[in-house]
Amino acid sequence: MKKILVTGANGQLGSELRELSVHYSQFEWVFADRSVLDLSDLESISNTLNVIQPHIIINCAAYTAVDKAEAETELADVLNHQAVAVMAQWSASHACRLIHISTDYVFDGNSSTALDEEAPTAPINVYGQTKLSGEQACLRENTEAIIIRTSWVYSRFGNNFVKTMSRLMQERDQLSVVNDQIGSPTYAADLAQAIMTIITHTHWQSGIYHFSNEGKISWYEFALAIQEIGGFDCLVNGIPSSDYPTPAKRPHYSLLDKSKIATTFGVVVPGYRESLKTCIELIRINSCN
Numbered sequence: 537m538k539k540i541l542v543t544g545a546n547g548q549l550g551s552e553l554r555e556l557s558v559h560y561s562q563f564e565w566v567f568a569d570r571s572v573l574d575l576s577d578l579e580s581i582s583n584t585l586n587v588i589q590p591h592i593i594i595n596c597a598a599y600t601a602v603d604k605a606e607a608e609t610e611l612a613d614v615l616n617h618q619a620v621a622v623m624a625q626w627s628a629s630h631a632c633r634l635i636h637i638s639t640d641y642v643f644d645g646n647s648s649t650a651l652d653e654e655a656p657t658a659p660i661n662v663y664g665q666t667k668l669s670g671e672q673a674c675l676r677e678n679t680e681a682i683i684i685r686t687s688w689v690y691s692r693f694g695n696n697f698v699k700t701m702s703r704l705m706q707e708r709d710q711l712s713v714v715n716d717q718i719g720s721p722t723y724a725a726d727l728a729q730a731i732m733t734i735i736t737h738t739h740w741q742s743g744i745y746h747f748s749n750e751g752k753i754s755w756y757e758f759a760l761a762i763q764e765i766g767g768f769d770c771l772v773n774g775i776p777s778s779d780y781p782t783p784a785k786r787p788h789y790s791l792l793d794k795s796k797i798a799t800t801f802g803v804v805v806p807g808y809r810e811s812l813k814t815c816i817e818l819i820r821i822n823s824c825n
């Protein structure tokens with residue numbers, strides 16, 4: 537039986553994979569949080585992998601605090617780059633498949649058309665730079681690895697835009713959301729399903745792939761969709777990013793083109809509204825329990 541190791545097991549994507557894993561009982565699953573596999577302890581990674589001996593690693597762990605990364609550059613680089621290099625080396629030398637998750641923040645945001653996997657990268661913040669270094673180290677150390685870039689991830693697990701907006705829309709009469717950053721959200725459950733479609737596909741094809749939900753929206757439009765689907769009575773105002781300064785700059789346009797993952801593996805890319813509706817319903821059910 538093939539053993540799948542999921543790192544960052546308690547994050548959004550790790551938690552969705554745990555939910556999904558019950559439908560994939562042909563695999564033995566190991567869910568590792570940082571108490572089992574601490575990626576900031578670079579020396580310990582190979583030892584832990586030697587003990588677990590996975591056949592497939594899905595690396596969901598990362599330093600994801602985009603604004604804090606501007607100050608915690610070293611830690612972000614250790615987790616998003618150096619630890620990835622160690623996992624890629626180990627997997628290459630142990631015939632282990634590696635799926636690593638990256639981000640739309642490897643792009644500078646100056647495009648005006650959907651970004652495919654060949655589009656030039658030029659990160660504009662520390663998080664994006666460390667994730668790009670991680671991608672490069674990953675493919676350098678393990679040419680058989682698969683990297684999936686995703687964007688604006690949300691789930692019923694963890695903290696994210698959907699949960700924050702839902703809470704604020706119940707607390708406030710109005711709120712302001714930036715309307716000049718364009719992309720597409722990703723329901724982590726859909727990404728988890730995409731990963732399992734790849735793993736169970738007959739052919740493994742290494743390289744970089746893009747995955748998010750279908751749709752092209754701003755954060756403001758995303759907030760409007762949350763308000764409408766959630767049935768919240770709150771005025772949502774669109775504002776320019778210049779009115780909402782943050783420590784880390786964000787790309788103005790980072791819409792991912794998903795054609796490659798769809799044609800290579802037959803991955804289904806759901807529209808953002810239907811997935812948002814599913815997630816909001818699950819958040820509601822959870823809060824009632």
Ligand code: NDP
Nearest residue numbers: 544546547548549570574575576597598600639686688689
């Ligand atoms: P989360 O922030 O929800 O989860 C990240 C996980 O990494 C957490 O479980 C966290 O553990 C774990 N982690 C942090 N530090 C360490 C450490 N030292 N050792 C081991 N584990 C650690 O991220 P998502 O699930 O949202 O993201 C999954 C992937 O998608 C990441 O690669 C991310 O970069 C990428 N991505 C995410 C986006 C987003 O909007 N969230 C957008 C684009 C890409 P703990 O729970 O203990 O803190």
